[in-house]
Amino acid sequence: MKRVVATGTFDILHPGHVFYLEESKKLGDELHVIVARDANVKHKPRPVIPEEQRLMMVRALKTVDFARLGSEKDMFEPIEEIKPDIITIGFNQYFDTGKLKDQLNERGIYSEVVKINDYKGQGFSSSRSIMQQILKQRCNETLEK
Numbered sequence: 001m002k003r004v005v006a007t008g009t010f011d012i013l014h015p016g017h018v019f020y021l022e023e024s025k026k027l028g029d030e031l032h033v034i035v036a037r038d039a040n041v042k043h044k045p046r047p048v049i050p051e052e053q054r055l056m057m058v059r060a061l062k063t064v065d066f067a068r069l070g071s072e073k074d075m076f077e078p079i080e081e082i083k084p085d086i087i088t089i090g091f092n093q094y095f096d097t098g099k100l101k102d103q104l105n106e107r108g109i110y111s112e113v114v115k116i117n118d119y120k121g122q123g124f125s126s127s128r129s130i131m132q133q134i135l136k137q138r139c140n141e142t143l144e145k
């Protein structure tokens with residue numbers, strides 16, 4: 001049984017998320033997803049959707065076998081519990097795979113770290129672009145009414 005861990009914020013789901021999770025699942029038998037805590041999303045605007053709801057939506061996807069909120073204090077804590085064979089990193093996640101592997105090894109975790117490509121299909125494929133479109137479209141509609 002090969003366990004794979006995928007991670008992310010998942011604030012407003014889109015086809016890029018589905019692609020990342022499907023590609024991650026293909027690498028093993030069981031897909032575990034760690035959803036970022038509200039308090040830890042500091043590298044971009046804070047999520048619109050609260051963490052419990054982001055978790056609920058990720059958990060409902062058919063590719064996902066298990067999903068949980070991450071730790072607020074120590075990102076390696078859930079990894080120590082899950083003991084994945086593979087950890088996938090999305091194309092725009094800020095982690096350097098080599099450095100991450102070194103940090104994991106220091107904690108006695110020897111998972112493989114695999115980078116997943118970006119989704120090349122049609123439609124909105126970033127949470128930010130969906131939010132920008134909502135603001136643009138709905139603000140104009142409100143002004144027109």
Ligand SMILES: Cc1cc2nc3c(=O)[nH]c(=O)nc-3n(C[C@H](O)[C@H](O)[C@H](O)COP(=O)(O)O)c2cc1C
Binds near residue numbers: 007077
């Ligand atoms: C191996 C690994 C473990 C992580 N564990 C946690 C965690 O326990 N808690 C958390 O809030 N974020 C955790 N994260 C970070 C986020 O889930 C997410 O990757 C980060 O916020 C940047 O991704 P984004 O570009 O999807 O927002 C982890 C990331 C990685 C790579």
Ligand SMILES: Nc1ncnc2c1ncn2[C@@H]1O[C@H](COP(=O)(O)OP(=O)(O)OP(=O)(O)O)[C@@H](O)[C@H]1O
Binds near residue numbers: 089117118119128
């Ligand atoms: N278009 C995409 N193609 C492939 N993977 C993606 C795509 N968009 C997001 N992912 C991956 O899905 C996971 C969760 O992404 P995240 O929640 O940061 O979404 P996002 O759309 O990139 O957000 P934002 O637009 O706010 O930066 C990350 O591993 C990320 O790399």
